[in-house]
Amino acid sequence: xxxxxxxxxxxxxxxxxxxxxxxxxxxxxxxxxxxxxxxxxxxxxxxxxxxxxxxxxxxxxxxxxxxxxxxxxxxxxxxxxxxxxxxxxxxxxxxxxxxxxxxxxxxxxxxxxxxxxxxxxxxxxxxxxxxxxxxxxxxxxxxxxxxxxxxxxxxxxxxxxxxxxxxxxxxxxxxxxxxxxxxxxxxxxxxxxxxxxxxxxxxxxxxxxxxxxxxxxxxxxxxxxxxxxxxxxxxxxxxxxxxxxxxxxxxxxxxxxxxxxxxxxxxxxxxxxxxxxxxxxxxxxxxxxxxxxxxxxxxxxxxxxxxxxxxxxxxxxxxxxxxxxxxxxxxxxxxxxxxxxxxxxxxxxxxxxxxxxxxxxxxxxxxxxxxxxxxxxxxxxxxxxxxxxxxxxxxxxxxxxxxxxxx
Amino acid sequence: xxxxxxxxxxxxxxxxxxxxxxxxxxxxxxxxxxxxxxxxxxxxxxxxxxxxxxxxxxxxxxxxxxxxxxxxxxxxxxxxxxxxxxxxxxxxxxxxxxxxxxxxxxxxxxxxxxxxxxxxxxxxxxxxxxxxxxxxxxxxxxxxxxxxxxxxxxxxxxxxxxxxxxxxxxxxxxxxxxxxxxxxxxxxxxxxxxxxxxxxxxxxxxxxxxxxxxxxxxxxxxxxxxxxxxxxxxxxxxxxxxxxxxxxxxxxxxxxxxxxxxxxxxxxxxxxxxxxxxxxxxxxxxxxxxxxxxxxxxxxxxxxxxxxxxxxxxxxxxxxxxxxxxxxxxxxxxxxxxxxxxxxxxxxxxxxxxxxxxxxxxxxxxxxxxxxxxxxxxxxxxxxxxxxxxxxxxxxxxxxxxxxxxx
Numbered sequence: 001x002x003x004x005x006x007x008x009x010x011x012x013x014x015x016x017x018x019x020x021x022x023x024x025x026x027x028x029x030x031x032x033x034x035x036x037x038x039x040x041x042x043x044x045x046x047x048x049x050x051x052x053x054x055x056x057x058x059x060x061x062x063x064x065x066x067x068x069x070x071x072x073x074x075x076x077x078x079x080x081x082x083x084x085x086x087x088x089x090x091x092x093x094x095x096x097x098x099x100x101x102x103x104x105x106x107x108x109x110x111x112x113x114x115x116x117x118x119x120x121x122x123x124x125x126x127x128x129x130x131x132x133x134x135x136x137x138x139x140x141x142x143x144x145x146x147x148x149x150x151x152x153x154x155x156x157x158x159x160x161x162x163x164x165x166x167x168x169x170x171x172x173x174x175x176x177x178x179x180x181x182x183x184x185x186x187x188x189x190x191x192x193x194x195x196x197x198x199x200x201x202x203x204x205x206x207x208x209x210x211x212x213x214x215x216x217x218x219x220x221x222x223x224x225x226x227x228x229x230x231x232x233x234x235x236x237x238x239x240x241x242x243x244x245x246x247x248x249x250x251x252x253x254x255x256x257x258x259x260x261x262x263x264x265x266x267x268x269x270x271x272x273x274x275x276x277x278x279x280x281x282x283x284x285x286x287x288x289x290x291x292x293x294x295x296x297x298x299x300x301x302x303x304x305x306x307x308x309x310x311x312x313x314x315x316x317x318x319x320x321x322x323x324x325x326x327x328x329x330x331x332x333x334x335x336x337x338x339x340x341x342x343x344x345x346x347x348x349x350x351x352x353x354x355x356x357x358x359x360x361x362x363x364x365x366x367x368x369x370x371x372x373x374x375x376x377x378x379x380x381x382x383x384x385x386x387x388x389x390x391x392x393x394x395x396x397x398x399x400x401x402x403x404x405x406x407x
Numbered sequence: 408x409x410x411x412x413x414x415x416x417x418x419x420x421x422x423x424x425x426x427x428x429x430x431x432x433x434x435x436x437x438x439x440x441x442x443x444x445x446x447x448x449x450x451x452x453x454x455x456x457x458x459x460x461x462x463x464x465x466x467x468x469x470x471x472x473x474x475x476x477x478x479x480x481x482x483x484x485x486x487x488x489x490x491x492x493x494x495x496x497x498x499x500x501x502x503x504x505x506x507x508x509x510x511x512x513x514x515x516x517x518x519x520x521x522x523x524x525x526x527x528x529x530x531x532x533x534x535x536x537x538x539x540x541x542x543x544x545x546x547x548x549x550x551x552x553x554x555x556x557x558x559x560x561x562x563x564x565x566x567x568x569x570x571x572x573x574x575x576x577x578x579x580x581x582x583x584x585x586x587x588x589x590x591x592x593x594x595x596x597x598x599x600x601x602x603x604x605x606x607x608x609x610x611x612x613x614x615x616x617x618x619x620x621x622x623x624x625x626x627x628x629x630x631x632x633x634x635x636x637x638x639x640x641x642x643x644x645x646x647x648x649x650x651x652x653x654x655x656x657x658x659x660x661x662x663x664x665x666x667x668x669x670x671x672x673x674x675x676x677x678x679x680x681x682x683x684x685x686x687x688x689x690x691x692x693x694x695x696x697x698x699x700x701x702x703x704x705x706x707x708x709x710x711x712x713x714x715x716x717x718x719x720x721x722x723x724x725x726x727x728x729x730x731x732x733x734x735x736x737x738x739x740x741x742x743x744x745x746x747x748x749x750x751x752x753x754x755x756x757x758x759x760x761x762x763x764x765x766x767x768x769x770x771x772x773x774x775x776x777x778x779x780x781x782x783x784x785x786x787x788x789x790x791x792x793x794x795x796x797x798x799x800x801x802x803x804x805x806x807x808x809x810x811x812x813x814x
Contacts (some may be wrong), residue, residue, distance in 0.1 A: 016460060016463040016464050017463075019464070020464075050483065053423060053483070053487055054486075054487065054490060056423040056424075056494075057426070057427075057487055057490045057491050057494055058490060058491075058494035061490045061493070061494075062489075062493055063488065063501070065486045065487075065489045065490045065493070065500075065501055066486070068482065068485065068486040068489075068501050068503075069486035069487065069490075070481075071482075072479035072482045072483050072486075075475065075476075075478075075479045076457065076460070076476060076479050078475065079461075079473070079475040079476035079479075080460055080461065080464055080472075080476065081473045082469075082472045082475075083461060083464045083465060083468045083469065083473075084465075086465075086468070086469055086472070087464055087465035087468075090414075093471070093472075094472055094475050096475075096552075098505075099548070099550050099551070120550070143505070143506055143527070144506070145503075192590045230540060340732050351537075381412050395642075
């Protein structure tokens with residue numbers, strides 16, 4: 001007897017036909033005594049259609065009313081999916097976010113879950129029902145409806161799995177697991193059967209798009225295994241959990257991630273005085289710009305002048321340039337250079353802590369492929385290199401071949 | 408300073424353009440200190456579209472899930488309408504049935520309101536907001552979403568007006584008030600500026616379709632004046648309330664109603680024994696068939712044989728025939744005759760109690776027009792006659808001309 005939370009996204013419930021497919025699959029795989037909770041998103045285009053209606057009213061709708069509007073999308077999905085289970089003779093009940101006891105703060109359109117009271121879900125499970133819960137939504141202590149923002153339905157599923165002490169949370173998606181590199185870039189990329197929360201978080205941070213960091217963090221917090229698997233096949237996918245089973249330690253490196261949404265910002269000729277870095281990065285923080293890969297190098301030690309190089313996401317490059325140029329002028333720097341033709345390639349693996357050769361191996365692979373490294377940064381479980389954008393795929397392949405040699 | 412509840416139906420909020428029209432009208436008519444609560448239905452076709460999705464899943468969906476599904480329709484309307492008020496600079500907030508404190512029993516798809524806790528609405532009004540509430544829906548003590556069935560949004564509006572002790576509940580509709588007869592039948596029909604709850608209930612029972620009896624009863628219970636008025640004009644409509652103001656006593660008769668959805672059932676040659684009527688009508692009651700206008704006449708006093716004639720709605724004529732023929736056979740009656748070519752014409756007016764000439768006047772008007780009366784029945788505030796269906800319009804005109812002579 002297992003308790004399983006399964007999450008299906010908007011494309012999996014885009015039509016009533018697709019809903020029937022989910023029902024058939026879930027019932028075929030369900031053990032007699034299994035307790036199943038299903039979390040779903042809004043049907044295919046529903047959210048876009050609702051946003052279009054809101055746009056007809058005005059360009060800047062209140063977030064509270066927008067959440068009131070958008071949360072209907074999941075409510076439609078859960079009602080129809082529960083009907084579809086009932087139609088197949090499976091007792092089922094749908095629950096909205098508030099009925100499922102999902103309490104959030106009141107930051108509309110990107111609310112955070114603050115607690116889950118699973119008493120209603122548990123009662124329905126005990127009564128032998130399959131429970132269908134609306135993803136992406138919750139309720140404030142003031143009984144206002146909120147939505148959870150990006151990756152919200154995954155977060156709902158993992159948080160519910162945690163609160164219910166589920167055996168596993170299955171996230172059904174259009175890829176069949178987590179790969180050692182993007183399979184579109186590296187054809188020999190291997191599907192990992194297991195990966196740790198921290199590795200998955202680092203992979204996500206460094207550009208792997210399979211899971212939002214938010215739900216992985218939720219899984220780590222509750223220690224819920226997350227099974228990322230395909231909607232289209234019944235093959236097992238990748239299980240994200242705290243530790244590996246023995247046989248999974250084969251590779252020290254879990255994967256090679258890359259990210260094209262990177263811009264390099266160089267502030268040239270910065271006077272070497274205390275407080276300069278603070279001034280620069282606190283201004284960027286105030287503007288809500290995430291900064292990555294900070295490197296400071298000495299340009300001229302006699303004149304006490306440095307260069308500061310860092311990366312931001314490409315989408316924030318323009319905003320960053322304006323802020324940094326203003327500060328550079330104040331400080332009397334030589335100039336500011338923003339380069340959008342860069343990309344980041346990273347290796348991730350909890351095992352690298354005790355293996356000092358990883359960095360050398362990575363740099364060696366890039367060197368042999370004739371690829372120049374512009375900036376290097378490291379974390380406890382990853383090493384990242386900035387390279388020219390047009391050769392990032394070669395960089396990924398070269399590194400992947402080094403750490404995951406073809407059989 | 409007035410507290411007004413206004414209800415707009417699905418056709419009034421069918422598009423975002425129409426919502427903007429409502430906003431303009433409400434804001435133009437609103438006094439500075441007025442408190443406004445607006446109750447809305449689902450946008451135009453939303454409910455039909457949702458029902459279509461449910462039909463794709465199965466032919467007999469659970470009522471609970473259907474209510475979960477359909478209640479999204481009003482939720483979409485309230486969010487968009489609140490946005491539209493905000494867009495015009497009017498602070499506004501939308502509330503679902505559960506947020507508005509509308510508690511119902513758990514008879515899904517035709518739930519009854521059991522109580523309203525208006526604390527949230529009052530708080531928002533006090534904060535200077537215009538409150539937009541979802542009609543047609545409520546919540547059970549178990550936090551399950553219900554819908555109120557036919558005329559549900561009107562009922563929501565009147566019940567809220569009662570709970571909030573509103574000055575008036577305005578029902579916006581596609582007719583501009585309650586008329587002394589159906590204006591499509593009698594061109595000289597007069598719009599009544601006032602009518603009592605009981606008269607309106609009797610008019611509704613006897614075929615006038617402007618308001619569902621349910622919300623009129625709610626208004627009577629809470630003693631809330633209901634103003635039935637047009638969405639398309641700013642002219643005042645008809646106010647339904649307990650008593651008239653002085654100058655409204657001009658006409659003893661409030662209106663002439665007619666109903667084509669009538670069938671006459673005659674049970675011929677019924678033995679005159681105790682318990683026969685009970686047997687007949689209790690069987691019909693068990694089958695949930697409403698019986699109206701019962702007349703028993705003596706066919707042959709020597710043989711103790713009677714005829715029993717009554718009416719049912721035309722839509723239940725076939726079902727009635729089966730039940731009645733079975734009983735007639737058991738009792739050894741002569742036969743059963745079902746006649747669908749009849750219609751009912753009625754006069755309604757609380758004033759007729761103290762005016763014995765009304766019935767004579769009505770029969771006289773019909774007689775002068777050469778119209779035969781088949782069955783007569785009376786209540787405290789109405790007199791009804793059954794006539795041939797093809798001349799019901801002449802009957803209405805003749806009676807109307809008698810009681811409301813053209814100026």
